[in-house]
Amino acid sequence: MQGRFHLYEGYSLCKVTFPMRIFKLMGVETIVVTNASGGLCQDFKVGDIMVIKDHINLPGFAGQHPLCGPNDERFGIRFPCMSDAYSKDLRKLVLDITAELGYSNFVHEGVYCMVSGPNFETIAEARMLHILGSDSVGMSTVPEVTVAKHCGLRVLGLSLITNKVSLDYSREEKVNHEEVLQISKMRAEMLQNVLVTFIARSHQVETINNSNCIYSNAV
Ligand SMILES: O=P(O)(O)O[C@@H]1C[C@H](O)[C@@H](CO)O1
Numbered sequence: 001m002q003g004r005f006h007l008y009e010g011y012s013l014c015k016v017t018f019p020m021r022i023f024k025l026m027g028v029e030t031i032v033v034t035n036a037s038g039g040l041c042q043d044f045k046v047g048d049i050m051v052i053k054d055h056i057n058l059p060g061f062a063g064q065h066p067l068c069g070p071n072d073e074r075f076g077i078r079f080p081c082m083s084d085a086y087s088k089d090l091r092k093l094v095l096d097i098t099a100e101l102g103y104s105n106f107v108h109e110g111v112y113c114m115v116s117g118p119n120f121e122t123i124a125e126a127r128m129l130h131i132l133g134s135d136s137v138g139m140s141t142v143p144e145v146t147v148a149k150h151c152g153l154r155v156l157g158l159s160l161i162t163n164k165v166s167l168d169y170s171r172e173e174k175v176n177h178e179e180v181l182q183i184s185k186m187r188a189e190m191l192q193n194v195l196v197t198f199i200a201r202s203h204q205v206e207t208i209n210n211s212n213c214i215y216s217n218a219v
């Protein structure tokens with residue numbers, strides 16, 4: 001896909017996640033999701049890649065959840081497990097690949113937190129998300145991954161840290177969308193290298209077949 005739908009654009013979560021069910025019906029088994037996010041973990045630098053190991057569905061806590069409403073049993077069960085949404089095998093494969101490509105210094109694993117946006121975080125909000133265990137924060141991905149997991153797709157998620165999120169009232173820098181786009185452009189080639197190698201090697205991971213799909217926005 002080129003681009004995605006976002007909650008902040010006014011789309012319902014049903015529409016935001018609809019492509020996942022189309023992929024399922026098309027026979028896709030594995031999806032790769034990419035996004036841009038702000039780094040909350042103090043070890044992260046702008047331009048780092050975070051392999052998503054888990055997420056926090058903040059809108060979901062408030063009832064903005066793509067699986068609310070009658071469950072469609074053709075796709076999955078009413079109460080899906082979400083503790084292993086991001087495949088361990090795929091995470092290992094991508095970490096091996098980034099090490100081989102010499103990218104280890106700027107690749108980390110971490111927890112992505114979704115907020116609805118469209119505003120970036122206040123400092124108090126950022127501090128709260130950090131205390132809750134979020135390593136990065138963004139405005140997408142979680143609804144799609146939730147629906148993908150519900151219908152049995154395997155997921156790899158990569159998040160590009162496009163800016164540092166301020167946790168400190170004395171910091172003067174202000175995040176803006178241009179910076180997000182600029183860093184995404186700067187890292188596009190590196191992410192493409194990782195993904196091309198990942199796709200070429202994905203047959204090494206058991207149960208993956210060739211039905212893979214890249215679902216990306218920022219890169
Ligand atoms: O679709 P993603 O999550 O990559 O896009 C992020 C969130 C906003 O659309 C935008 C903020 O700059 O980047």
Ligand SMILES: Nc1nc2[nH]cnc2c(=O)[nH]1
Pocket residue numbers: 036037038039115117119120121137138139162163164165175180
């Ligand atoms: N919510 C949020 N989304 C982002 N997308 C890219 N950077 C950010 C950020 O700092 N916060």
